[in-house]
Amino acid sequence: MWTRRKRGHVIGRVMTCHPTMGERYYLRLLLMNVRGPKSYEDLRTVNGVQYNSFKEAAEKRELLLCDNNLVECMSEAASYQMPSSLRQLFVMLLIYCNPTNPRELWERFESLMSEDFKKSLNLNVREIHYKVLNCINDVLHSMGHDINEFELISEYIKPSSIAREAKEGHYERNIIVSEEDLLLQNKLNTEQRKAYDIILDRVLSNKFGAFYIDGPGGIGKSFLYRALLATIRHKGFIALATASSGVAASLLPEVESPFSI
Numbered sequence: 001m002w003t004r005r006k007r008g009h010v011i012g013r014v015m016t017c018h019p020t021m022g023e024r025y026y027l028r029l030l031l032m033n034v035r036g037p038k039s040y041e042d043l044r045t046v047n048g049v050q051y052n053s054f055k056e057a058a059e060k061r062e063l064l065l066c067d068n069n070l071v072e073c074m075s076e077a078a079s080y081q082m083p084s085s086l087r088q089l090f091v092m093l094l095i096y097c098n099p100t101n102p103r104e105l106w107e108r109f110e111s112l113m114s115e116d117f118k119k120s121l122n123l124n125v126r127e128i129h130y131k132v133l134n135c136i137n138d139v140l141h142s143m144g145h146d147i148n149e150f151e152l153i154s155e156y157i158k159p160s161s162i163a164r165e166a167k168e169g170h171y172e173r174n175i176i177v178s179e180e181d182l183l184l185q186n187k188l189n190t191e192q193r194k195a196y197d198i199i200l201d202r203v204l205s206n207k208f209g210a211f212y213i214d215g216p217g218g219i220g221k222s223f224l225y226r227a228l229l230a231t232i233r234h235k236g237f238i239a240l241a242t243a244s245s246g247v248a249a250s251l252l253p254e255v256e257s258p259f260s261i
């Protein structure tokens with residue numbers, strides 16, 4: 001049970017929470033809407049039924065039925081966050097909170113999300129409008145999404161070069177490395193292992209390097225490349241592999257020929 005505060009005249013503030021913070025966010029939502037709770041169990045109790053999570057309790061209290069909680073989240077953030085941070089939050093809400101009416105949320109907060117462009121750039125209203133949309137799209141692409149999924153406006157929005165690069169980066173960072181390829185490093189011969197260690201050391205120490213692996217067909221060059229790609233990608237780095245032809249590209253996982261890049 002919570003104990004009543006002895007000093008009554010104290011101004012308190014409940015710490016803000018991002019919607020992606022899960023139970024912590026739903027706890028805050030309940031605290032802001034439930035009057036006089038006496039314990040965490042009390043907060044999770046609705047109509048005499050105690051639920052296992054704060055999210056369930058919030059759902060039963062119908063706090064998640066509409067976008068009101070998302071509007072409150074954006075409104076509160078707008079009172080102290082910079083426009084760039086507000087755009088980041090808007091993207092998180094689109095992806096993780098599934099607003100019932102994304103366009104209405106966009107129209108309501110477009111002006112607040114564009115304040116920095118209004119002040120720092122010599123742009124007209126239309127240019128600012130698309131500048132904000134493109135910034136939002138760039139962030140969405142970095143997370144594997146596209147702004148047109150959410151139909152914020154009636155027009156189709158073309159991805160900028162930044163958005164395209166961000167989407168490619170997201171794809172490269174999320175390549176699934178097979179268990180078989182991860183174990184290849186244990187099967188390298190002496191010469192392969194020497195090259196593997198030298199190249200991997202350059203990557204992990206963030207140093208520049210150019211290496212040329214030479215030898216006739218069938219001696220294990222592709223085997224070495226597969227081992228390097230698997231290790232580097234598994235460690236969270238982007239490994240962009242290319243080959244001179246489609247035939248050569250077919251020997252390696254997730255690799256392209258220069259003509260397709």
